[in-house]
Amino acid sequence: MRILFPKGKQKKFINKILLSIPIKEAADLCGLSERTMRDWRREKFLMSLSSLKTLCKKTGLIIPKNINFKDDYWYAKKGASIGGKSLFKKYGKIPCDPNYRKQKWNEWWRKKGKYIFHQLCSLKSTEKPGFSKKIAEFVGIMLGDGGISRYQLKVTLDSKKEKEYGKFVSSLIKSLFNVPVRVYYRKKESTVNFVVSRRALVLFCVQKLGLKIGNKIKQQIDIPGWITGNKAYSIACLRGLFDTDGCVFYHRYKVNGKFYNYKKISFTSFSGPLLQSAFKILNDIGVEARITKDRRDIRIESQRSVARYFEVVGFHNQRNLKKKLN
Numbered sequence: 001m002r003i004l005f006p007k008g009k010q011k012k013f014i015n016k017i018l019l020s021i022p023i024k025e026a027a028d029l030c031g032l033s034e035r036t037m038r039d040w041r042r043e044k045f046l047m048s049l050s051s052l053k054t055l056c057k058k059t060g061l062i063i064p065k066n067i068n069f070k071d072d073y074w075y076a077k078k079g080a081s082i083g084g085k086s087l088f089k090k091y092g093k094i095p096c097d098p099n100y101r102k103q104k105w106n107e108w109w110r111k112k113g114k115y116i117f118h119q120l121c122s123l124k125s126t127e128k129p130g131f132s133k134k135i136a137e138f139v140g141i142m143l144g145d146g147g148i149s150r151y152q153l154k155v156t157l158d159s160k161k162e163k164e165y166g167k168f169v170s171s172l173i174k175s176l177f178n179v180p181v182r183v184y185y186r187k188k189e190s191t192v193n194f195v196v197s198r199r200a201l202v203l204f205c206v207q208k209l210g211l212k213i214g215n216k217i218k219q220q221i222d223i224p225g226w227i228t229g230n231k232a233y234s235i236a237c238l239r240g241l242f243d244t245d246g247c248v249f250y251h252r253y254k255v256n257g258k259f260y261n262y263k264k265i266s267f268t269s270f271s272g273p274l275l276q277s278a279f280k281i282l283n284d285i286g287v288e289a290r291i292t293k294d295r296r297d298i299r300i301e302s303q304r305s306v307a308r309y310f311e312v313v314g315f316h317n318q319r320n321l322k323k324k325l326n
Contacts, residue, residue: 140240
């Protein structure tokens with residue numbers, strides 16, 4: 001997903017980042033080249049949401065307001081429109097007779113096409129498990145770093161920092177649905193996609209589990225009711241959410257010459273309903289938290305509540321588990 005800043009604002013934001021850290025360090029954090037960072041600063045390309053979160057966490061900057069979101073391949077429609085106009089300009093028309101094509105296709109369909117069975121037209125089987133803590137955690141993962149299209153299910157993780165967690169996610173999906181999980185690495189962005197191409201699984205996730213196809217932010221997704229109505233399911237779903245869009249960090253500061261270092265937990269979401277539901281679950285299990293002023297983060301700051309979170313919810317993501325031990 002890409003971030004659309006108002007004109008001139010992306011350049012100002014990147015410049016703020018580079019006041020705190022060198023451009024090489026910023027590029028390395030995002031798994032990108034310095035050239036890409038410079039292209040973002042020149043506003044040649046749109047910045048990615050994952051890089052925005054990474055840089056804000058590193059520098060302590062607040063995620064900018066008044067930003068919009070663009071799906072992957074958002075530019076395809078625009079490119080197709082430009083190509084169509086160019087074709088029309090060259091030939092004065094689209095070089096085909098759409099009515100003739102439609103007529104011939106209908107003739108073929110009535111006489112032959114509808115009687116042909118093809119393996120590609122049938123839904124491949126998938127397990128359809130009942131509600132459980134494992135399924136609830138899977139839903140949390142999908143609400144965090146997951147995405148669903150009409151024919152695919154995808155989870156995107158950091159290929160360097162979340163190797164072990166990627167194995168956990170892949171194993172969880174296989175054990176729940178008995179489907180193959182394809183792994184695709186995107187080296188330039190330092191990410192890895194775990195993909196299941198199975199229409200039957202998409203239908204199950206939408207119709208049974210309450211997940212949604214398409215842009216999660218525009219649809220302002222929320223935790224399904226079958227989860228929020230059950231304490232054990234709510235805790236499992238919360239773990240999936242915090243494993244993907246949450247992090248454990250250290251708040252270091254100095255008072256009267258003495259340094260203090262406290263472990264805290266943060267969760268980020270651009271969906272208001274999802275943020276509120278996660279906040280309510282935390283309160284229900286005795287974890288004190290607060291929602292930040294920009295309404296995009298939940299912070300667990302008291303040491304008692306941090307310990308309570310680790311005790312009741314915990315993490316499966318090694319990136320956060322390591323910080324528990326430090």
